[in-house]
Amino acid sequence: MWMxxxxxxxxxxxxxxxxxxxKSLYKLALFSALAMLSVSCSEKETPxxxxxxxxxxxxxxxxxxxxxxxxxxxxxxxxxxxxxxxTNTLEIVQTVDNDGDGAMxxxxxxxxxxxxxxxxxxxxxxxxxxNPTAEVLCYSRFVxxxxxxxxxxxxxxxxxxxxxxxxxxxxxxxxxxxxSSGVDAWLKRVEYPxxxxxxxxxLSGLSSYHKDTGEGLxxxxxxxxxxxGGIAAKVDTIYYYSKNYTKWRTITTGPIRTSFYLExxxxxxxxxxxxxxxxxxxxxxxxxxxxNITLEGVDDIYAGLTLHEKDGExxxxxxxxxxxxxxxxxxxxxxxxxxxxTDTFIGFEKxxxxxxxxxxAYAHLKVENKEVTYYAGFGWKKSGQFNNKQxxxxxxxxxxxxxxxxxxxxxxx
Numbered sequence: 001m002w003m004x005x006x007x008x009x010x011x012x013x014x015x016x017x018x019x020x021x022x023k024s025l026y027k028l029a030l031f032s033a034l035a036m037l038s039v040s041c042s043e044k045e046t047p048x049x050x051x052x053x054x055x056x057x058x059x060x061x062x063x064x065x066x067x068x069x070x071x072x073x074x075x076x077x078x079x080x081x082x083x084x085x086x087t088n089t090l091e092i093v094q095t096v097d098n099d100g101d102g103a104m105x106x107x108x109x110x111x112x113x114x115x116x117x118x119x120x121x122x123x124x125x126x127x128x129x130x131n132p133t134a135e136v137l138c139y140s141r142f143v144x145x146x147x148x149x150x151x152x153x154x155x156x157x158x159x160x161x162x163x164x165x166x167x168x169x170x171x172x173x174x175x176x177x178x179x180s181s182g183v184d185a186w187l188k189r190v191e192y193p194x195x196x197x198x199x200x201x202x203l204s205g206l207s208s209y210h211k212d213t214g215e216g217l218x219x220x221x222x223x224x225x226x227x228x229g230g231i232a233a234k235v236d237t238i239y240y241y242s243k244n245y246t247k248w249r250t251i252t253t254g255p256i257r258t259s260f261y262l263e264x265x266x267x268x269x270x271x272x273x274x275x276x277x278x279x280x281x282x283x284x285x286x287x288x289x290x291x292n293i294t295l296e297g298v299d300d301i302y303a304g305l306t307l308h309e310k311d312g313e314x315x316x317x318x319x320x321x322x323x324x325x326x327x328x329x330x331x332x333x334x335x336x337x338x339x340x341x342t343d344t345f346i347g348f349e350k351x352x353x354x355x356x357x358x359x360x361a362y363a364h365l366k367v368e369n370k371e372v373t374y375y376a377g378f379g380w381k382k383s384g385q386f387n388n389k390q391x392x393x394x395x396x397x398x399x400x401x402x403x404x405x406x407x408x409x410x411x412x413x
Contacts, residue, residue, distance in 0.1 A: 046413055047122050047123070047124075048072050048073065048122065048123035048411060048412070048413070049085070049120055049121070049122055049123075049411070049412050050065075050067070050072075050082070050120065050121040050122070050123065050409060050410075050411050051118055051119075051120050051121075051409070051410045051411075051412070052065060052111050052113055052118060052119050052120075052121065052407050052408070052409055053113070053117075053118040053407065053408040053409075053410075054113040054114065054115065054116060054117055054118065054407060054408075055116070055405055055408065056115065056116070056401055056402070056405055057115045057116060058115050058398060058401070058402075059112070059113070059114055059115050060111075060112070060113045060402065060407060061110070061112045061113075061285065062110065062283065062284060062285030062286055063110065063283075063402060063406070063407055064108050064109070064110050064256055064257060064283050064284075065108065065109055065110070065111060065407060065409055066106050066107075066108055067082075067106065067107050067108075067109075067409075067411075068105060068106050069105065069106075071411055072107075072123045072411065074123070077095045077104040077105075077106075077107050078095065078104065078128075079125050079126060079127075080093070080095075080107055080123060080124075080125070080126065081093070081123075081124045081125070081126035081130065081131050082107070082109050082121050082122075082123065082124075083121060083122045083123075083124045084111075084119065084121055085119070085120040085121060085122055086119060086120070089132075090124075090126070090130070090131055090132055091109045091110075091111070091121065091132075092109065092110070092131075092132050092133075092134045092255055092256070093107050093108060093109045093131055093256075094107070094108045094109075094252070094254035094255055094256040094257060095107050095108075096108060096251065096252045096254075096257070096259075097251070097252070098251060100249065100251070108254075108256045108257055109121075109256070110256055110283075110284060110285075111407075113407060133255075134255035135192075135193075135255060136193070136253055136254055136255060137154055137155045137191070137192070137193060137255060137284055138153075138154045138155075138253060138254055138255065138256060138257050138258040138282060138283065138284055139152065139153055139154075139193050139195060139253045139258055140152030140153070140195075140250060140253055140258040140259075140260050140282075141195070141196075141250065141253075142163075142248050142250070143199060144165075145199065145203055146199055146202075146203065147162070147163065147165045147166040147169065147176065147177065147178070148162070148163025148164055148165040148166055148244075149161070149162060149163060149166070150163060150245065150248050150260065150262065151186070151195050151199075152195075152258050152260065152280070152282055152289070153186070153188065153193060153194065153195050153258075153282070154258070154282050154283065154284055154285070154286065155191040155192075155284060155285065156188075156191075156285065156286065156287050156383075156385065157185070157186075157188065157282075157287050157289075157377055157378060158185075158186035158187075158188050158194065158195060159183055159184060159185060159186065159228070159282075159289060159377075160183070160184040160186060160218075161181070161182075161183055161184065161244075161245060161262065162178045162179075162180050162181075162184075162244045162245070163244055163245055163246075163248070164244055164245070164246055165177075166178040166179070166244060167179050167243055167244040178222075178244070179224070179243060179244065180222055180223060180224055180225075180227070180230075180244065181230050181231070181241055181242045181243060181244060181245070181264065182222040182223070182224070182225050182226045182227030182228075182230035182304075182306070183222070183226070183227040183228050183229040183230050183376065184218065184220060184222045184227055184228075185218075185220040185227065185228045185336070185378050186198075186209075186216065186217075186218045186220070187216045187217055187218070187219070187220060187334070187378075187380045187382070187383070188215060188216035188383065189214075189215065189216045189380065189382055189383040189384065190214075190215045190216065194215055194216065197215075198215075198218075216380075216382075216383070219329075219330060220329075220334075221306070221308065221357075222306065222357075223356065223357035224241070224356075224357040224358065225304070225306035225307075225357040225358070225359075225360060226241075226303070226304025226305060226306055226360045226362075227304075227305075227306055228305055228306070228336045228376050228377065228378055229289065229291060229303055229304070229305075229338060229374075229376025229377075230303070230304055231276075231293065231301050231302065231303050231304070232301070232302045232303075232304055232360075232362070233269035233272065233274055233298050233301060233302070234300075234302050234362075235269055235270040235272070236270075238270065239302065239304075239351065239358075239360075239362075240267070240268065240269035240270065241267070242264045242265070242267040242274070242276055243264070243265060243267065244264075245262040245263065245264055246263055246264060246265050247261075247262070247263035248260060248261065248262055248263075249261040251279070251281075255284065256283060256284050257281055257282070257283045257284070258281065258282055259279060259280065259281035259282075260279070260280060260281075261277065261278070261279050262277065262278050262279075262280065263276075263277045264276045264277065264278075269297075269298070272297050272298065273297050274295060274296065274297040274298050275295065275296040275297060276293065276294070276295055276296075277293070277294045278291055278292060278293040278294070279291075279292045280292075286377070286399075287377045287378065287379050287385070287395070288337070288339060288375035288376060288377035288399060289375065289376055289377055290373065290374075290375050291303075291373065291374050291375070291376060292371065292373050293371065293372050293373070293374075294370055294371055295367050295370055295371070295372065296370055298367060299366075299367050300346065300364060300365060300366055300367055301365050301367055301372055302362040302363065302364055302365070303338045303340075303362065303363045303365060303374050303376060304338070304360035304361065304362045304363075305323070305324075305325045305336045305337070305338060305360055305361045305362075305376075306325075306336075306357065306359070306360055307325060307327075307350075307352065307359040307360060307361060308327060308329075309327070309328075310352060310359055311327060311328055312325050312326050312327025312328065313325070313326050313327070313389070314348075314350045314361045315389075315393065316348040316361075316363075317393075317396075317397070317400075318345065318347055318348070319342065320339075320342070320396065320397055320400040320401075321339055321340045321341060321342040321344070321345035321400055321404075322337055322338065322339040322340075322345075322348075322363070322396045322397075322400060323337065323338050323348035323361055323362070323363045324336065324337040324361075324392065324393060324396060325337075325361050326389040326392060329380070331382075332380065332381045332382035333380075333381040333388070333389075334378060334379070334380050334381065335378060335379045335380075335386060335389060335392035335393075336376075336377070336378045337375075337376070337377065337378070337392075337396055338362075338363035338374055338375070338376050339363075339374065339375045339376075339396055339399060339400060339403075340363060340365055340372075340373065340374040340375065341373065341403060341404065342400075342404060343366075344365050344366050344368070344372060344373065344374070345363060345364075345365060345366075346364040346365060346366055347363075347364045348361065348362060348363050348364065349361070349362050349364065350362075375399070375403070379391075379392045379395065
């Protein structure tokens with residue numbers, strides 16, 4: 001018959017046995033505590049690994065990975081670094097406060113991923129000043145000294161839109177104003193920032209940004225046209241536009257991205273009241289700005305490209321989701337384009353009339369849940385980035401492939 005083991009009470013044992021038992025219990029407790037501590041430390045030290053995968057047969061070098069605090073499970077992005085596991089070096093990063101509450105919401109970096117390749121990165125804690133720094137090449141600002149322009153640039157291109165003071169000057173018949181919701185293109189051919197320099201020289205009379213002294217120039221006429229990316233609502237055969245923006249807010253500038261918010265007064269399209277606001281962003285190395293537009297009162301929209309002298313060629317690819325206009329421009333050539341996700345891109349058309357500035361090539365885009373996203377920009381032959389129309393269209397096709405097949409980002413644990 002089985003019998004339970006019997007252990008006499010400890011208090012009845014000799015002192016020598018008591019000490020031995022107590023010593024054993026102490027060792028057991030210490031071992032258990034160390035084991036628990038080891039497990040706890042092991043859990044805390046498990047690194048967060050970011051895997052970035054490229055499914056396309058093309059290298060990806062100018063696409064931005066966005067990480068939120070929730071995605072990488074941190075409370076404070078100011079102490080976050082992104083370390084390349086292969087090179088063991090920290091990536092250049094940029095933190096962004098999207099909602100303007102003073103707390104950073106997102107951290108950005110631009111990995112270089114080979115065709116059909118993938119790379120791994122580790123989220124690490126860094127001390128102040130430990131992350132590598134880079135020049136602020138993605139820059140934007142409100143320009144009150146020049147009739148409320150809002151202007152933005154990266155290392156490839158620059159753009160401008162017009163504000164309320166410029167509109168009021170037109171309405172009050174004051175010379176120097178501009179009434180337009182079209183987008184101006186500043187043709188730069190240097191990689192360093194030019195916005196502040198060009199405005200300072202223009203307004204001081206030192207030189208004019210309408211003349212190329214080696215950095216590029218602004219000789220891209222917009223007027224009432226759509227410029228490079230302004231929108232219109234079409235009713236029957238007539239296109240209707242908003243006026244100048246009324247409110248602005250800079251969201252971020254930095255080495256990787258600049259973005260900002262614009263708001264427009266409600267505008268009329270043959271009895272339809274349309275409300276419009278937009279967030280525009282431009283990332284390092286890209287020729288196209290991203291337009292995220294919020295709209296009420298319309299189910300589709302037309303984003304346009306001015307045809308200027310109408311001596312260029314409109315082309316498009318509905319399957320790739322783009323329309324382009326390649327034209328002679330001064331002593332060089334210039335390509336402009338609208339590009340959108342293919343499930344947004346309905347088609348494209350050319351609108352050619354005699355009235356000055358009203359001839360545009362349009363991308364017809366679907367508005368879903370009061371939002372539409374598209375990209376707009378240009379390539380200037382004189383900048384050395386594109387030699388001809390074929391190279392420009394190759395760029396658009398590759399860009400389309402990238403937005404249809406974004407870098408795949410997975411995070412463990």
